[in-house]
Structure formats: C-alpha cells, structure tokens
Amino acid sequence: MTKEQRHEIIMEMLIKHGSVLVSDLVDQLEVSAVTVRKDLTELEKSDRLYRSHGRAVLINPYINNRSVSEKEKLATDEKHAIGREAARLITRDDSVCIASGTTVHALARNIQPVHKLTVVSASLPVSNILSQHDNIDIIQLGGMLRHSSLSVVGEFSARLLAECSFSKVYLGVDGIDFDYGITTTEMREATLNQKMIEAAQKTIVLADSSKFGRRGFARIADIDAVDIIITDAGVSPKVVKKVEDLGIELIIAQ
DSSP, X not given: OOHHHHHHHHHHHHHHHXXXXXHHHHHHHTSOHHXXXXXXXXXXXXXXXXXXXTEEESSOOBOOOOOHHHHTTSSHHHHHHHHHHHHTTOOTTOEEEEOOSHHHHHHHHHOOOSSOEEEEESBHHHHXXXXXXXXXXXXXXXXXXXXXXXXXXXXXXXXXXTTOOEEEEEEEOSEEETTTEXXXXXXXXXXXXXXXXXXXXXXXXXXXXXXXXXXXXXXXXXXXXXSEEEEETTOOHHHHHHHHHTTOEXXXXX
C-alpha cells in the first residue's frame, strides 16, 4: 500500500467517524504505529486533520478568537435559518436576554414582535438592530467593550443581571463538546454568559453545525445546563442522536 493510499483510507475513516485512534489505524492499515504517526503528521501539516492524545480528528477542535466582521461572512445562510427558528420561540410580552456573536445578530434581524418585548442585550449590534422596533424595550448592558465581538463584559454587566429575571437566554457559542460543555474564546465573556444562565428560566444555544466537537478557550457551562440547541441541517446523525440522548431539545433549521 502506498502512502497516498494510506492517506486516502485515513481520511475516509475520519469522514465516516469524525475521529479515529492510532491503534485502530495500525490494525486497519497493517503498518507500524510509527508509520501511522508520520502519516498523521503529514496530513495535519496540510490542514486535513488534527492530532490529539493518540487519535486524529477531522477538524481542529480548538477555536481561535476572530473579529465579528470575519465571523459575519461564515455560514450566513445557516445563521439566518437558525435566527429565524430562534425568533419563533419568543412569546407575547416576553422578556429575554441576548448574548453576543454573529448568530444572535441573525436572531435580532428575525425578531418581528407584534406585542411588547423586553430584551437585555450584551451586544451593541443586537441593540442597534432591535432599536428599529418601537415595541421593544432594550436594556443595554454596560461595561468593558470587546472590540472583536462589539459586546460588553465585566462586573457592571454582572451586577445588572443579578437584578434581572427573564424567560430565556440566547447564547451564541464557539464550541459544543459533549464532554467539556459549551465554550467561547474569552474568559470574561464566559463569566458573563454564566450570569445570564443563572438569571434565565431556559438556556437556548444557537450554533451552526460546525461548532459541534469543538472547544473554545473558556468554558461557559456543562452541556446539561442547555435546554434547547438550534442548529442547521448540516448536523450529523451521530450528533443528533447524542443531543436527543441527553434530553436536550434539538431544533434543526432548514
């Protein structure tokens, strides 16, 4: 078997399973562990997989912080569909909290209230979008502005949240890992998100399908803190089953 053939088999296994152990590749390819590790190193250098603790995964599970302008260009159709489904969960005379991220921007664009709505917002773009509606009362959290996300973090925001109670919080996250939980790339944002979860009756995570199996630097909460996940149709059947097995409601936006 040539090196190219081994690489093709490795990628086929990763596409099928999402991750694969070095020991399983040794058995499948009938080569030494040293040869497998060399193959994985070469594939990793070409950005085709990510190596981690004796296994390979199809994508790098660790997320780097990117600016909101960069993120706005990613998965735009999926985010719009997710935002549309999220907006449908808002009820008459509702009070909600909206965190930060480009997926919650899509939520804000889809909100068309025919009643009174109160929104507590960490995101400047969300507040700006919703300001077009006279029947939405907006409470803009204050504090330190994060330039990358155009959202606020810090103790001032946490103090205000301690005095609030709302029916639901909408969180945009950078990663959903079933073992590690939901994450973001910034510690202060994760801390503020935790305060939002404490003040909300229900936690709704908005995440396109690329976020599953990934981790940001800062952990927001365990996966069992989540009540609803809204994602797009690109989510794998394996992930769907895992979410349902955990008792979390899954909404797939078409």
